[in-house]
Amino acid sequence: MNTCAIRVIYKYEMLRAWDTMLQSFVSPVISTALYFVVFGSAIGSRIESVEGVPYGSFIVPGLMMLVLLTQSIANASFGIYFPKFTGTIYEVMSAPISFFEILVGYVGAAATKSFIIGLIILATAGFFVPLQIAHPVWMMGFLILTCITFSLFGFIIGLWATNFEKLQLIPMLVITPLVFLGGSFYSVNMLPPAWQTATFFNPVVYLISGFRWSFFEVSDVSVGLSLVMVLAFLGICLFIVWRMFKTGYRLKQ
Amino acid sequence: MQPIVSITNLSKTYASGHQALKNLNLDIARGEILALLGPNGAGKTTLISIICGIVNATEGSVTVDGHDIVTDYRITRSMIGLVPQELTLGAFDTVWNTLCFSRGLFGKKPDHAYLEQLLKDLSLWEKKDSELMTLSGGMKRRVLIGKALVHEPAILFLDEPTAGVDVELRKDMWALVRRLRETGVTIILTTHYIDEAEEIADRVGVINNGELLLVDDKHALMHKLGKRQLIVELDQVAESIPDVLLPWALDLSADGLQLSYTYDPHNTHTGINELLQAIGAAGLLLKDIKTTQSTLEEIFVSLVKS
Numbered sequence: 001m002n003t004c005a006i007r008v009i010y011k012y013e014m015l016r017a018w019d020t021m022l023q024s025f026v027s028p029v030i031s032t033a034l035y036f037v038v039f040g041s042a043i044g045s046r047i048e049s050v051e052g053v054p055y056g057s058f059i060v061p062g063l064m065m066l067v068l069l070t071q072s073i074a075n076a077s078f079g080i081y082f083p084k085f086t087g088t089i090y091e092v093m094s095a096p097i098s099f100f101e102i103l104v105g106y107v108g109a110a111a112t113k114s115f116i117i118g119l120i121i122l123a124t125a126g127f128f129v130p131l132q133i134a135h136p137v138w139m140m141g142f143l144i145l146t147c148i149t150f151s152l153f154g155f156i157i158g159l160w161a162t163n164f165e166k167l168q169l170i171p172m173l174v175i176t177p178l179v180f181l182g183g184s185f186y187s188v189n190m191l192p193p194a195w196q197t198a199t200f201f202n203p204v205v206y207l208i209s210g211f212r213w214s215f216f217e218v219s220d221v222s223v224g225l226s227l228v229m230v231l232a233f234l235g236i237c238l239f240i241v242w243r244m245f246k247t248g249y250r251l252k253q
Numbered sequence: 254m255q256p257i258v259s260i261t262n263l264s265k266t267y268a269s270g271h272q273a274l275k276n277l278n279l280d281i282a283r284g285e286i287l288a289l290l291g292p293n294g295a296g297k298t299t300l301i302s303i304i305c306g307i308v309n310a311t312e313g314s315v316t317v318d319g320h321d322i323v324t325d326y327r328i329t330r331s332m333i334g335l336v337p338q339e340l341t342l343g344a345f346d347t348v349w350n351t352l353c354f355s356r357g358l359f360g361k362k363p364d365h366a367y368l369e370q371l372l373k374d375l376s377l378w379e380k381k382d383s384e385l386m387t388l389s390g391g392m393k394r395r396v397l398i399g400k401a402l403v404h405e406p407a408i409l410f411l412d413e414p415t416a417g418v419d420v421e422l423r424k425d426m427w428a429l430v431r432r433l434r435e436t437g438v439t440i441i442l443t444t445h446y447i448d449e450a451e452e453i454a455d456r457v458g459v460i461n462n463g464e465l466l467l468v469d470d471k472h473a474l475m476h477k478l479g480k481r482q483l484i485v486e487l488d489q490v491a492e493s494i495p496d497v498l499l500p501w502a503l504d505l506s507a508d509g510l511q512l513s514y515t516y517d518p519h520n521t522h523t524g525i526n527e528l529l530q531a532i533g534a535a536g537l538l539l540k541d542i543k544t545t546q547s548t549l550e551e552i553f554v555s556l557v558k559s
């Protein structure tokens with residue numbers, strides 16, 4: 001195991017985030033604050049509470065998920081796409097590193113960044129609304145699993161993308177709608193029955209529901225099912241990425 | 254002695270369907286400098302990329318120091334340093350950091366003394382804290398060489414190292430290559446400049462259209478294919494070649510002032526003596542005599558054309 005190589009890739013990626021700190025860490029904070037002003041205060045003052053939770057607090061887990069998903073995917077996809085684009089990837093490919101080690105380095109760094117961003121958002125949210133975390137261990141568990149799973153997903157997109165447009169395509173066309181329709185800002189129970197059924201085909205619903213449960217013990221689906229769904233998605237991503245490297249997909253000609 | 258790199262029946266067909274390498278066989282000896290010559294698109298970079306693990310071979314195998322490059326990639330890759338053809342460098346890293354990164358990829362801890370020496374050898378020591386994007390093209394090229402050497406490889410691939418490099422730096426580079434060779438490093442370089450291959454290499458391989466046309470000791474190659482010409486400048490215009498000179502198959506220049514005789518300098522009997530006497534006997538007055546030797550370039554062109 002070339003742990004030294006994993007370490008330098010990880011460190012390099014983390015340094016890159018540090019150099020672009022404004023973009024990496026400050027912009028999620030600003031957008032979170034904006035969401036609170038708009039949804040939490042302006043609209044939230046009319047809604048009061050959802051399933052016994054004040055609306056401002058209710059949206060925190062969904063908001064965190066929204067930012068975590070987009071950031072994990074953006075970080076990880078860019079992290080691997082960029083060296084592919086500039087050609088510097090040759091160095092990683094000609095080094096004595098296994099695919100698994102490359103994966104751990106890049107995905108580990110992207111997941112760490114998302115994790116830090118998640119904590120920052122949580123702290124930011126604490127400024128605006130009263131927060132309680134009923135199950136901190138579950139909360140951390142969901143947080144970490146989400147960071148890893150979607151960083152992995154981003155890594156796949158970064159490998160698959162052959163241009164910048166494709167890099168943006170899936171996050172924009174698939175992820176953003178799924179997150180918005182996944183109950184970030186509302187409870188699924190608030191929808192008409194037909195839409196409720198449709199919603200359960202959205203994997204993000206399970207993610208947000210489980211995550212919200214760890215805060216307030218209210219959920220759209222059982223927390224066990226949420227966990228299974230997250231793990232299943234993680235499994236799918238791992239399988240895809242394993243296939244990709246097995247065949248040298250888009251990395252090796 | 255076992256070759257350090259052994260390439261057997263290597264073929265590569267890209268996804269586009271283009272066959273870049275065709276059943277190529279080549280052994281590279283330990284400690285030699287091998288120059289690979291070939292026109293654009295010949296397959297030089299493809300060959301190097303396969304050995305380094307950047308491109309998958311379609312068929313055939315490569316061993317490095319007896320280890321297969323696919324199954325024992327950790328061993329083989331740790332022995333190899335690669336300077337790519339393109340100037341591919343990150344923009345915002347400093348010279349020092351990018352070297353530490355490269356070394357780390359090969360599983361080695363930073364070695365301050367070695368890095369310092371390496372940067373000094375490459376005349377980059379003053380630039381160690383500069384961001385890569387602020388460097389000139391030639392400096393970037395040297396950083397790439399530094400990155401390739403930073404893990405102390407036994408084999409160094411230089412893919413067109415002198416493209417866009419000035420005369421001074423080229424000299425430095427060859428000095429470095431020779432120093433490396435003295436320490437036992439095997440060096441494989443590709444170039445379009447035949448004089449370069451002639452100057453620095455021990456052996457020369459010619460690739461065209463994915464095929465290795467030949468690979469031979471540089472001197473043997475010159476010996477085999479290197480013809481020499483004796484050019485005789487005349488004082489007065491000769492209308493035609495006198496009959497007595499016909500056995501030498503001379504060429505008369507269009508202006509009638511130059512006779513040229515092609516011969517093999519390695520023959521014990523070149524025929525020059527008799528030719529000069531016959532010219533005198535034919536009554537032609539000599540103005541000047543010179544000989545020219547065909548360069549690798551001419552050899553190369555004749556090979557690729559045929």
Ligand SMILES: Nc1ncnc2c1ncn2[C@@H]1O[C@H](COP(=O)(O)OP(=O)(O)OP(=O)(O)O)[C@@H](O)[C@H]1O
Pocket residue numbers: 253267268269271272273291292293294295296297298299300338
């Ligand atoms: N990724 C690729 N996909 C498809 N074809 C490729 C790819 N890379 C190279 N080729 C083709 O393979 C052939 C050999 O290319 P290669 O880069 O090995 O040539 P080369 O000898 O290094 O040329 P040059 O002197 O211009 O660097 C060319 O015809 C090229 O178009």
Ligand SMILES: [Mg+2]
Pocket residue numbers: 297298299338412
């Ligand atoms: Mg090339």
